[in-house]
Amino acid sequence: MIYGEKKVDKPIRWAMVGGGKGGQIGYIHRSAALRDNNFQLVAGAFDIDPARGKDFGVNLHVDPERCYPNYETMFEEEAKRKDSIQAVSIATPNGTHFEITKAALHAGLHVVCEKPLCFTSKEAEELEILAKKKNRVVGVTYGYAGxxxxxxxxxxxxxxxxxxxxxxxxxxxxxxxxxxxxxxxxxxxxxxxxxxxxxxxxxxxxxxxxxxxxxxxxxxxxxxxxxxxxxxxxxxxxxxxxxxxxxxxxxxxxxxxxxxxxxxxxxxxxxxxxxxxxxxxxxxxxxxxxxxxxxxxxxxxxxxxxxxxxxxxxxxxxxxIGGGHPEGLFEGWSNLYARFALAMDAADRGETLENMWYPDIKAxxxxxxxxxxxxxxxxxxxxxxxxx
The missing domain is CATH 3.30.360.10 (Dihydrodipicolinate Reductase; domain 2)
Structure with missing residues (x-):
């Protein structure tokens, strides 16, 4: 049974691209990732409108200086920090997934991406090769599997x-x-x-x-x-x-x-x-x-x-929560985010976890x-x- 005890030594410093106000999927990501203290939301490029995105991020208790106008600026500025982000979740329209995932991997970040990962097998295989080269985890949010x-x-x-x-x-x-x-x-x-x-x-x-x-x-x-x-x-x-x-x-x-x-x-x-x-x-x-x-x-x-x-x-x-009490989508997503955290933590330590599945880059x-x-x-x- 899960009691909320830590699965990783320190919470993974985490950011979001998209998932701003008005879309339900961003809230599901945040609720799942933050539930067991495996992740800490420290930055984001939450909206295509920079001012709206910054206002939303501040209302999530994110430092205003780390609420960025776009993902390119976020990756560039975060790379200059000692406490820079380690992982990013992508909750944007489908047509942007490939370019943002690719940029995140080049920036040395772990990725959790909404599906579809991209539009073609050629693009998907390019991301798979890049993730392996960078030793980064890519998770895909097939949330019902949790x-x-x-x-x-x-x-x-x-x-x-x-x-x-x-x-x-x-x-x-x-x-x-x-x-x-x-x-x-x-x-x-x-x-x-x-x-x-x-x-x-x-x-x-x-x-x-x-x-x-x-x-x-x-x-x-x-x-x-x-x-x-x-x-x-x-x-x-x-x-x-x-x-x-x-x-x-x-x-x-x-x-x-x-x-x-x-x-x-x-x-x-x-x-x-x-x-x-x-x-x-x-x-x-x-x-x-x-x-x-x-x-x-x-x-x-x-x-x-x-x-x-x-x-x-x-x-x-x-x-x-034991038998008899109903669990739902938030618990399912939380279980997947816990698996993502374990995989990311293991990759950062140069290890591979055996006998643990999650919706990864191959999925x-x-x-x-x-x-x-x-x-x-x-x-x-x-x-x-x-x-x-």
């Missing part, structure tokens, strides 16, 4: 509780953009602009979340080929899709599907992952993240609850690669393509 029951699912599959894995059924299909809401909402408008959002909308924005959950639960399962069909039901979003169906074949003969959508009218999140084996199945739904449904063929269905002694020890490590690369392959399939008439 929920305790995801680790329970991983351990159940590894232990053979499900038998041979046959089918992985995934979806993230909400309904909040079932009409052209972007016409009156700036934070949504950029998501449907190819210049800012990249080659896809819902494939990259929501589809990569359950995809990464499958990678955590099934780390040895590799995609062999896929087929994707995508649609723009709100026509003004074309060429970007607001709905997509992807079918995948894995290297062990298993199959998988991902439904990515923002036009599932009436649905809140609709994010689920169901893993089906030869003996049993498990299913997790992010709107009820404290439970994992476990169905053994020929027996009554079970609902496993987080924090209970019958879970695998590896899952209980991420427990924060970021894989997310970009998956979207790229889906778009290639869809734009060629929803044909099967070898996974590249």
């Amino acid at each position: 929920h305790q029951m995801i680790e329970q699912a991983r351990q159940m599959i590894a232990n053979g509780d499900l038998g041979e894995i046959r089918i992985v059924k995934m979806q993230f299909a909400h309904g909040f953009h079932s009409s052209a809401v972007e016409e009156g909402n700036a934070s949504t408008k950029w998501r449907v602009d190819p210049k800012v959002a990249g080659p896809s909308y819902v494939l990259g924005d929501v589809g990569t979340h359950p995809l990464y959950l499958s990678e955590v639960m099934l780390p040895n399962l590799k995609i062999k080929k896929l087929m994707c069909s995508r649609q723009s039901f709100v026509e003004s979003r074309a060429p970007l899709e607001d709905n997509a169906f992807t079918i995948m074949e894995y290297d062990n003969g298993a199959v998988g599907t991902v439904w990515s959508s923002c036009v599932n009218a009436g649905s809140m999140h609709g994010q689920t992952i169901r893993v089906i084996g030869s003996k049993a199945s498990i299913e997790w739904w992010d709107e009820h993240p404290n439970q994992l449904r476990y169905e053994i063929q020929g027996k009554p269905a079970q609902v496993l609850d987080r924090g209970m002694d019958y879970l695998y020890p590896e899952a209980l490590v991420d427990d924060r 970021g690369v894989e997310g970009v690669r998956w979207v790229e392959n889906c778009v290639r399939s869809a734009d060629n008439g929803a044909v099967w393509v070898e996974y590249q």
Whole structure:
């Protein structure tokens, strides 16, 4: 169980690019990073408007002199300080992620970046090579993976509780953009602009979340080929899709599907992952993240609850408040930020942590690669393509 005791010798001096007032994602980053005292927010370039960003930073108790007008100035000025930042989180629109991550790595900083990491596999691989060269940690915020029951699912599959894995059924299909809401909402408008959002909308924005959950639960399962069909039901979003169906074949003969959508009218999140084996199945739904449904063929269905002694020890490590009390997204993100801190601290000491997963640079690369392959399939008439 987590009691808030220190995991690193000293809090990591941390900054943010973006995440200013008006956007909920910045608050989630800060709440997660600061919860266990693994990070200390000491600087930031919080807003594209320098004055607004400085005012916001001061209201976060950041020194006014360390509230910078842009990330370039921040990296340059912080490098002159003895107490300079060690890590930065990037919470800006998609089209800026590559350049800011690259600049941060060149500045010798660890990075936590919103997904997608960038737009192309070539860019992603460039960042991966640079991170390795600089011995810096790059984390990607697939925040749902921090929920305790995801680790329970991983351990159940590894232990053979499900038998041979046959089918992985995934979806993230909400309904909040079932009409052209972007016409009156700036934070949504950029998501449907190819210049800012990249080659896809819902494939990259929501589809990569359950995809990464499958990678955590099934780390040895590799995609062999896929087929994707995508649609723009709100026509003004074309060429970007607001709905997509992807079918995948894995290297062990298993199959998988991902439904990515923002036009599932009436649905809140609709994010689920169901893993089906030869003996049993498990299913997790992010709107009820404290439970994992476990169905053994020929027996009554079970609902496993987080924090209970019958879970695998590896899952209980991420427990924060004991069984019966509900945990949510903030706890899940906090668990990931704790992992980021451990990885960053180890890298700074020239060490590598064994047997600890987190959404790292490889996860970021894989997310970009998956979207790229889906778009290639869809734009060629929803044909099967070898996974590249």
